[in-house]
Every structure is written in structure tokens, then in C-alpha cells.
Amino acid sequence: MKVCKFGGSSMASSETIKKVAAVIRSDDSRKYIVVSAPGKRFSGDIKITDSLLNTFAESKKGGNIHALLAPIKARFVEIAEGLEVQDKVDLESIFKEIEAGIAASSIPDYAAAQGERLSAMLLAAYLGFEFVDAKEVVRFSDNGSFNAEYTNDVARKHLLAKESGVVMPGFYGSTSVGQIRTFSRGGSDVSGAIVARAVKADIYENWTDVNGFLTADPRIVENPRKIPELSYRELRELSYMGANVLHPESIFPVRKANIPINIRNTFEPENPGTMILPGVIQHDRLITGIAGKKGFVSILIEKSMMNNEIGFTRKLLSVLENLNMSFEHLPSGIDTMNLILSGSEIGGKLQELIGGIREAVSPDRVEVQSDLALIATVGHGMAYRPGTASRLFTALSRAGVNIKMIDQGSSEMNIIVAVKGDDYERAINAIYEEFIN
Ligand code: ADP
Ligand code: ASP
Ligand code: MG
Numbered sequence: 001m002k003v004c005k006f007g008g009s010s011m012a013s014s015e016t017i018k019k020v021a022a023v024i025r026s027d028d029s030r031k032y033i034v035v036s037a038p039g040k041r042f043s044g045d046i047k048i049t050d051s052l053l054n055t056f057a058e059s060k061k062g063g064n065i066h067a068l069l070a071p072i073k074a075r076f077v078e079i080a081e082g083l084e085v086q087d088k089v090d091l092e093s094i095f096k097e098i099e100a101g102i103a104a105s106s107i108p109d110y111a112a113a114q115g116e117r118l119s120a121m122l123l124a125a126y127l128g129f130e131f132v133d134a135k136e137v138v139r140f141s142d143n144g145s146f147n148a149e150y151t152n153d154v155a156r157k158h159l160l161a162k163e164s165g166v167v168m169p170g171f172y173g174s175t176s177v178g179q180i181r182t183f184s185r186g187g188s189d190v191s192g193a194i195v196a197r198a199v200k201a202d203i204y205e206n207w208t209d210v211n212g213f214l215t216a217d218p219r220i221v222e223n224p225r226k227i228p229e230l231s232y233r234e235l236r237e238l239s240y241m242g243a244n245v246l247h248p249e250s251i252f253p254v255r256k257a258n259i260p261i262n263i264r265n266t267f268e269p270e271n272p273g274t275m276i277l278p279g280v281i282q283h284d285r286l287i288t289g290i291a292g293k294k295g296f297v298s299i300l301i302e303k304s305m306m307n308n309e310i311g312f313t314r315k316l317l318s319v320l321e322n323l324n325m326s327f328e329h330l331p332s333g334i335d336t337m338n339l340i341l342s343g344s345e346i347g348g349k350l351q352e353l354i355g356g357i358r359e360a361v362s363p364d365r366v367e368v369q370s371d372l373a374l375i376a377t378v379g380h381g382m383a384y385r386p387g388t389a390s391r392l393f394t395a396l397s398r399a400g401v402n403i404k405m406i407d408q409g410s411s412e413m414n415i416i417v418a419v420k421g422d423d424y425e426r427a428i429n430a431i432y433e434e435f436i437n
Contacts, residue, residue, distance in 0.1 A: 003032040003201040005170060005192030008039020008047055009209040010266040011119045014082020016041075021127055023207065023269050024165075032159060032199055033167045034192040035123055037115025038075060048072060048115035049171075049185075056102055056111035065099050076118050085125040094118065109172065110180040116169035116188065129165035132158065138173025138194060140181035146173070148194075148253065155198035168195060189247035193261075197253040204259050206246060207266045212274030213238070213245055216290045220425050221432045227274050227289055231281045234288050234378055235261070237414045241376035242293035280380050286388060287435040288379035290428055294421050296328065296372040297346055298404065299339040301357060302365040306335055312361060313337070319356035323349055328374065329407050329416065338405055340418060343370065372404060373424035376416045377431055383412040391434055392417070399430035 006020050024030045037048040055068040073095045080086040102111045117133070124131035137155045139147045151173070159166060170188025174180050183190050189206060196204035213235070216224040230238075232255050239248040245263065254261055261276040281288075306312050313330075316337065320327055329340040346353060354366055382388045389408065392415055396403055405418035419427045 001032070001199065001201055002027065002030045002203050002205055003034065003192060003196040003199065004030050004205040004207060005034040005188060006036065006266060007188065007206075007208045008036040008049075010207055011035050011123070012038045012041045012045075014079045016266065017079065017083060017123060017126065019266050019269075020123065020207070023266060024127060026269075029202075030205070031165045032195050032201070033123065033127075033129065033165065034170045034188060034195055035116065035119045035167060036170055036188040037119050038079065048075065048119075049112055052111045052114055053108055056105065056108045059102055065102050069095060069099055069102075072115075076122070080122055083122060083126045085122055088125040089118075089121050091118075094121075109182045112182050113169070113172035113180050116171045120167045120169035124167035127165065127167065129167045130162055132162070132166050132168045134169045134172050134191060135174035135178065135180060137168065138191060140173050140175050142175050142177075144181050146183065146190075151194060152198050152253075155194060159195065159199050183247070183249070186244060186247040187249075189250035190253070193250040193253040196259050197257045200257060201259055204254055204261045205264055206250075206261055207264045208245060209265065209267060210245065210263075211265045211268055211271045212263045213243065213276070213289070215288070215436045216428055216432050217243065217292075220428050221290075224432065225436060228272075229281045229283075230274055230276045230288060231380060232276060232278050233411070233413065234281070234380065235276050237376060237378045237409075238289050238291045241291040241374065241378075241416070243289065243291035283379065283381050285436065286379060286381045286385060287377055287431075288381070290375065290377050290431050290436075292373055292375035292424060292428060293342075294371075294373040294424055295343040296374055296418065297341050297343050297350070298369045298372055298418065299341070299354070299357070300365075300367040300369070301337045301339065301361065301363045302335055302367075303361065303363045304335050306337065306361075306363075307332075309361075315360045316357060319353065319360050323353060323356065325349070325353070329405065329418075331405055331407050340372070340374070340405065369404070371421040372418045373421050373427075374416055374418050375424070375427055375431065376414050377435070378414045380413050382415070389415055392431060395430045395434035396427055399426050401427045401430065 010020050039047045051072050059065045098114050121131050139151045141147050170191035172182040212226045214224040236251050239246045258278050264273040325345050327341045331338050401423045403417050407416045
């Protein structure tokens with residue numbers, strides 16, 4: 001039995017939803033369906049989730065919720081009419097309820113979740129499947145963290161009891177008192193994985209708008225090759241480092257149950273896509289894929305004899321802990337340490353962070369560099385073959401890219417470099433040319 005998640009581009013319009021339905025109907029084992037909110041229909045279009053979040057933000061500033069919801073409602077009416085299910089889903093009264101719900105919310109989660117909810121209702125009506133609301137199945141704790149084991153028990157009982165096919169909205173769930181909570185953006189991938197684990201699916205199919213997991217971001221490298229098979233660990237490294245075709249947390253539920261993930265293209269359903277499997281995959285190539293992200297900040301801390309100072313790193317990291325910040329990397333040299341954090345993690349607290357570091361470890365020098373990008377070159381194949389790093393660095397230097405930091409994961413399957421944000425695209429293309437093309 002298969003669990004299928006369809007992303008925003010697959011759910012964007014009645015035409016694309018008909019393609020989704022054709023995929024589902026072509027295989028009787030596609031019984032549990034998880035969907036995203038309607039995404040972009042064309043470049044420059046707005047995702048429903050963004051419109052809903054914007055409605056919430058404006059409503060908090062005293063904006064007119066009714067007027068802001070009008071274009072969102074119009075888009076759903078158009079989808080319902082295109083699918084001829086307008087008599088089965090009462091959008092009129094649902095939008096009244098959403099308007100009141102947003103007005104009463106103090107956090108954005110309720111608003112953000114409504115796109116998935118409606119998307120699932122409309123697809124369920126079109127397929128003749130049962131709509132199961134994620135708020136009955138996916139449980140969050142009151143502090144907003146996902147409660148995996150409770151959810152798994154509830155979801156299993158709830159979903160396996162269904163006779164017919166089921167459509168469930170992705171992205172959200174609720175707390176024990178029924179307050180709606182969402183995962184981070186792209187979180188419908190996580191919901192699909194949760195359902196796959198709960199019903200012990202044979203496979204978790206993740207249907208999107210590309211032919212699988214590609215060796216690099218297709219928005220940066222022209223026509224990158226597909227990765228036919230990928231290991232869970234490679235997936236985790238690549239998705240965490242920015243290959244946002246799959247949410248980085250979607251691996252955890254399926255890994256517990258050893259369920260393969262199959263990335264597929266709704267618009268080219270005959271393409272077998274990418275299989276993501278447990279264990280180690282033998283690839284022909286040294287490198288499996290490249291991923292990266294912009295928006296990192298490096299804080300260089302220099303102090304003579306820091307390596308001899310007992311407790312230096314602990315004192316440094318306690319500054320982060322007190323500010324409730326996590327870091328990405330902490331490479332060190334003789335008398336230097338380089339703290340790499342994402343800019344969003346620092347938020348507006350850079351001065352506080354630097355002040356805290358000065359106080360805690362009395363450095364000789366602190367130097368901040370913002371607008372860095374991190375690039376991960378990932379592959380099991382690297383672990384056994386010497387010379388990979390030198391080829392990587394040579395390729396970057398040939399492209400005129402200056403490397404600001406290097407970190408090779410202890411697994412030896414991932415080399416991460418930091419480069420200037422402006423060099424990001426050039427660096428990715430240089431690595432791609434060296435190892436993949
Ligand atoms: P969905 O709406 O189906 O969840 P997403 O937009 O979240 O789809 O993810 C698919 C997109 O991810 C692709 O259209 C592509 O632009 C982007 N992407 C970035 N890196 C990769 C990669 N390594 N492989 C495939 N797609 C990637
Ligand atoms: N609709 C949500 C988002 O845009 C969740 C998802 O698509 O997975 O982030
Ligand atoms: Mg996605």
C-alpha cells in the first residue's frame with residue numbers, strides 16, 4: 001500500500017489536480033493521500049500559504065481580513081468549479097469560519113493551515129475519498145513541538161480504520177486542546193512521512209514538479225542530472241543543506257520504519273523518479289549531489305593560547321545557549337575559532353551575541369562576516385577515495401571563488417565550504433562541472 005504526497009505545484013489549479021487524480025486512480029494501492037495548499041501556477045504567482053500568512057499579518061495591523069481573503073476564496077472557487085465539486089464543499093460558510101478564526105488567532109498557524117485543509121477537502125470530494133482532518137491525527141505539544149510517538153499511535157488507529165481512500169491535509173496538526181500548529185515551511189513532506197510510518201506503507205511517494213532528486217538545484221545549474229538512488233543519510237545531508245525538494249525532517253518518520261521514499265513528477269508520471277533507501281548506495285560517481293544555502297554569518301574569535309584554556313569552548317557556547325541560538329559549524333585553528341550561524345537564527349541579536357562573547361571569553365579579536373553561503377558536496381563515494389577535497393578546492397579556485405571556511409563531516413561523506421554570497425551560484429556550477437558533468 002502506498003502513501004502519496006502531492007506538493008503545491010501539483011495542487012495549484014483544477015487542471016493540475018486532475019493530473020493528480022489520474023495518478024491516484026491509475027494504481028489501487030494509492031490509498032492514503034496527503035496534500036499541500038495550492039502553490040504557484042506560473043512564475044511570479046503567489047502561493048496560497050503566503051497569501052494566508054499575509055492576511056494574518058495584515059489583520060494584526062488592523063487590516064480588513066474579509067477583503068484580503070477575497071482573492072484566496074476566488075482561487076478556491078475556481079478550483080472547485082473546475083473540478084465540478086462546488087456543491088459538495090460549502091466554501092461560502094468555510095470562508096466565514098476562516099475569517100472569524102483568523103481574527104481570533106494570536107499566532108499565524110491557524111491561518112497558514114487553511115490552504116492545505118481546503119485543498120484536501122476539494123481533492124477528497126473530486127476523488128470520492130474520505131477527508132480526514134490533520135488536526136485529529138497529527139499532535140503537537142503546547143510549546144509547538146511535534147509529538148511523534150503520540151501521533152503515530154493515533155494516526156495508525158485513525159487511518160487504518162478507514163475503508164475507502166483517504167485525503168489528509170499536510171503541514172499542520174493540533175495541540176491537545178485543539179489549537180492548530182504547523183511544521184516549518186514545506187512541512188507537508190513531513191506529514192506524508194508521518195502517515196507512511198503510521199500505516200506501515202510499502203512506499204512513500206512524494207509527487208512534485210521535477211523528475212526526482214537532482215544532483216543540484218535546477219534553479220542554479222542548468223538541467224542537472226537526476227540522482228536515480230539516494231541513501232537516507234545522503235538525503236538528510238542534502239536536504240538539510242538546502243535541497244528543498246524534500247523537507248529535511250521528512251526523513252525521520254520513514255527511517256523508523258525503513259520505508260523507501262520515491263520522488264516523482266506529477267507532470268511526467270511515467271518517469272520513475274528517485275528512490276531514497278536505507279543503507280549505503282553504491283554510485284558510479286564520486287559525488288552524489290550538491291546543495292547549499294545563503295544567509296550565513298561567520299564570527300571569527302581569536303585569542304592567544306585559546307587551545308590551552310580549559311573550558312573555552314563551553315564558555316563560548318554558553319553565550320549561544322543563553323541567547324537560545326543554535327549554530328551550524330565551529331571549525332577551529334590555532335588561536336582561532338570560527339562560529340558559523342544562519343542569519344535568521346541571529347535575528348536582530350548580533351550585537352548582544354558579540355557582547356556576550358567578549359564578556360565570556362575575553363578574545364583578542366572578534367570579526368564578523370555576513371552574507372556567506374554554505375555549499376555541501378555529498379556522497380558515500382568520497383569516503384574511500386583520496387583527492388576529492390583537492391579536486392573540489394582546485395575547481396573553486398579555477399572559478400575564482402575564495403573559500404572562507406572548510407568543514408569535512410566526520411562521516412567523510414560531506415565536504416562543506418563557506419563562500420561569499422555573491423560567489424554562490426558560480427561555486428555550485430564549478431563543483432557540478434568538476435564532479436558531475
Ligand atoms: P512541492 O510544492 O511539490 O513540495 P517544492 O517547490 O517544495 O515542491 O520542491 C520542488 C522544487 O525544489 C523543484 O521545483 C526545484 O526547483 C527545487 N529544488 C532545489 N534543489 C533541488 C534538487 N536537488 N532536486 C530537485 N529539486 C530541487
Ligand atoms: N503549503 C506549505 C508551504 O508552502 C507547506 C507545503 O507546501 O509543504 O510551505
Ligand atoms: Mg515542498
